[in-house]
Structures are given as C-alpha cells and as structure tokens.
Amino acid sequence: MKQARMDPRTKRRLSAARRVRDLLRAAIVHEELPAGALPGEAELMLSFSASRQVIRDALALLREEGLVKRVQGTGTFSVASKVCHAFSHLHGPEPALERVSHRILAISQEVAAPRVADRLDLPMGAECGVIEYLAVLGTEPYYACTAYVPIPLLGVVRHGRTVTEWYSVYEAAGFELGVTDQAVEAIVADDEAAAVLDVPAGAPLMLFERLVRDRRGRPLEYAFARVRGDRIALLAQLPRNRRQRRLPPVAQEA
Template identity: 85%
Template sequence: MKQVRMDPRTRRRLNSARRVRDLLRAAIVHEEFPAGALPGEAELMLSFCASRQVIRDALGLLREEGLIKRVQGTGTFSVASKVRHAFSHLHGPEPALERVSHRILTVTREVAAPRVTDRLGLPRGSECGVIEYLAVFGDEPYYVCTAYVPLPLIRVVERGRSVTEWYQVYEAAGFEIGVTDQAVEAILADDEVAGLLDVLPGAPLMLFERLVRDRTGQPLEYAFARVRGDRIALLAQLPRHSRQRRPHPSAQET
C-alpha cells in the first residue's frame, strides 16, 4: 500500500506539535499548572517558540487523549489527573486529594490452576479463593483486579471495601507484608473490562501482575490488576550499575 506523501512543512509542523504535546503532558502529570489551568495560546507560543498553529495542534492532540478541555471564555484546563505511582515501594494510589475505595464484584472458590498453585505454594488440585474487585479513585473507576488467595484469606480480603489502600486489608488482619514481585506490561481493554473501567474496548491499560508475600515469605495473594492507562504515570529513579567494559579500539594504543 502506498504511503501518502506529506508536504515537508506540514510534517515539520506536526512533529513540532507532538514535541510540544509531550512537554505539556509531562507538566500536567507533574501538576505544574495551578488549579489545572494551562497558559493561554500567546504565552505557550512564547514558551515554546512555536507558531499558533503548532500550539493549537498540540492542544488538539491532548484533547483527543482526554487530558484537557477548552472552556469557552475561561481557558484550557486539565480534566484528567493522572495518579503518580512511585515505583520504589509497595503502595496503592495516594488518597491525599480524592478518596480511594474498593467495590468487591465477586467472591468465589475454585480449583486453582497450576500457575496459581505454584505462586501461592498450594498443593496441586487444591482450591483457592478468587476475588474480583474494582478500585475507584474519587468517583472514577481506576483499575479492576482479579486476586487469587489461599482459602483462609477469603474472609480477610472481603473486607477490602473498607480500606483506602488495598494492602491495608492484610495489615489490618495482622499480616506484615514483606517483598512483593511486580511485573508491568501494556495491554488493551477487552469488552468486559472496558465496561467496568468506563473506557472503549481496545483502550490502553497497564497490567500489574503481582505476588504479595508476608515477612516470612509466605504468599498472601497472586493478582492481576488492569489499570487505566490514561490515569497512571509510573515514576522511578533508576541507578546505572557500572560494568567492566573493554576499551573501544579507537582508545587503545597502536
């Protein structure tokens, strides 16, 4: 299939708009605009040394993402605050500004699949508890989770609706949480999950696969949380580990 050739000036303008979009998105995520109000077009043109059309294109891209909205006669505002999730220790969304709540959707028991028995340290063929719940940030669905737990913990996890951070449900029951394994990947929302999270089917999600252990290493929970990709920003500081490298040939003496 032939690609439509774009005018070089148009391509340069759109590339500039995407770069402005990225920088504005970062500023929104890090809450750098007071009360969520973005500067006016004239100020943005000066800040980015960009044309009015580039600024309008960038704002249009952010509107398509659902991150900002234009209020006639007032200005442009961010409308979808992202949860800033520090990836340095185990925690849920910080409930400083809006309350986090959990809605237990279903609680069942079933014969555990081999992967579940391996993760939870259960005998093959034994049963486990399966809890489906929805986490709500303020009034907006944030993530939906499937959690597998040993049968004695079903009653513990059913109390999850009364905590603002999911892991508190274990701590309130007397467990001291130790090391948790986390794996994160990008996925797309299926029809069922899309309905629960109020997004379109195929919308981008972040999948958190986690194995929670207590201080002794005993597994408490093996879970899959599907988080709205438009509502989360992962933050981390990554050290660079030194390696023994062979000198580049150009640096060696001849």
C-alpha cells in the same frame, strides 16, 4: 496503493506539535502546571517558541488523550491528572491524592488453576479464593483487579471493603508484608474490562501481575490488575551500577 505524500511544512508542524504535546503532558503529570486552567495560547507560544497552529495542534492531541478539555470562551483545562506510581515500594494510590475507594465486585471459591496453585504454594486440586474488585479515585475507575488468595484470607477481604489502600486489608488482619514480585506490560481493554473501567474497548491499559508475600516469604496474593492507561504514569530511578570495562592504555607519543 501508495499513500499521498504529506506536505513537508505540514509534517514539520505536526512533528513540532507532538513535541509540545509531550512537554505539556509531562508538566501536567508532574504538577509543574497548576491544576485547572492552562496558560493561554499566547503564553504557550512564547514558552515553546511555537506558532499558534502548533500550540492548537498540541492541545488537540492532549484532548484526544482525555488529559485536557476546551471550554468555549473560557480556555483549556487539565481534567485527568495521572497517578504517579513510583517503583520504590509496594503501595496503591495515595489516599491524599483523591478520595480512594475499593468496590468488591465478586468473591468466590474455585479449584486453583495450575499456575495459581504454583504461585500460592497450594497442592494441586486445592481450592483458592477469587476476589474481583474495582479501585476508584474520586468518581473515576482507576483499575480493576482479579486476586487469587488462600481460602483463610477470604474472611479478611470481606471485612476490607471500606479501606482506602488495598494492602492495608492484610496489615489490619495482622499480616506483615514482605517482598512482592511485580511485572508490568502494556495491553488493551477487552469488552469486559472496558465496561468495568468505563473506557472504550481497545483503550490502552497497563497490566500489573503481582505476587505478594509476607515477611516469612509465604504467598498471600497472586493478582492481575488492569490499570487505565490515561490515569497512571510509572516512575522509577535507575542507577547505572555496572562494572566499568577496562580501557586499553593510550599510546604515548615519543
């Protein structure tokens, strides 16, 4: 069955609303707009040279993302600023951003799966520690993590329940962290992750797979962190350092 064709004027309006939505989201994420109440519709119309309906459509899209909320008779407020995670060094959420806490959900020992044994440089059949924990920003869940560690690190983690930055658990125990391999991909929340992170099943998440090593290159942790997609923005600076191709000589006119 063919889909009904959208009126061209409606299509142009919704396209404009999506562009305004993207620009407003960026301004909120990068804190170019003060936290709290957003500018009124008239001011936004002037800023974006857009109609009132386009502005209302853009704000509705942001409400669907959970980034703003409408308070009747008061205005529209930003309610969930994203964590700007810069890929410049190994770090967790900055404690200065909001009150950060980590809740240990479970600690256990099990025979390391082949991939875990390979990443942690353990002999096949050896046991490893498994830590399930939740990172919370303010009162909202930020990410849920499953971390595999060598058995000696379990005692270190058990004493790290009150830290505000996860990697400081290892540093406080005398480990100097070195290079970390990290891969990031987009996924959706399964039922268990949804329950822990307080999001609907199928909500967008970012999956961080990481291998943390100490200064000598010895593996300390192999982990999978599921981060709420509505709470994070990934930032990176990407220089273009490729070799320049040699261009053919320009023909000279006689």
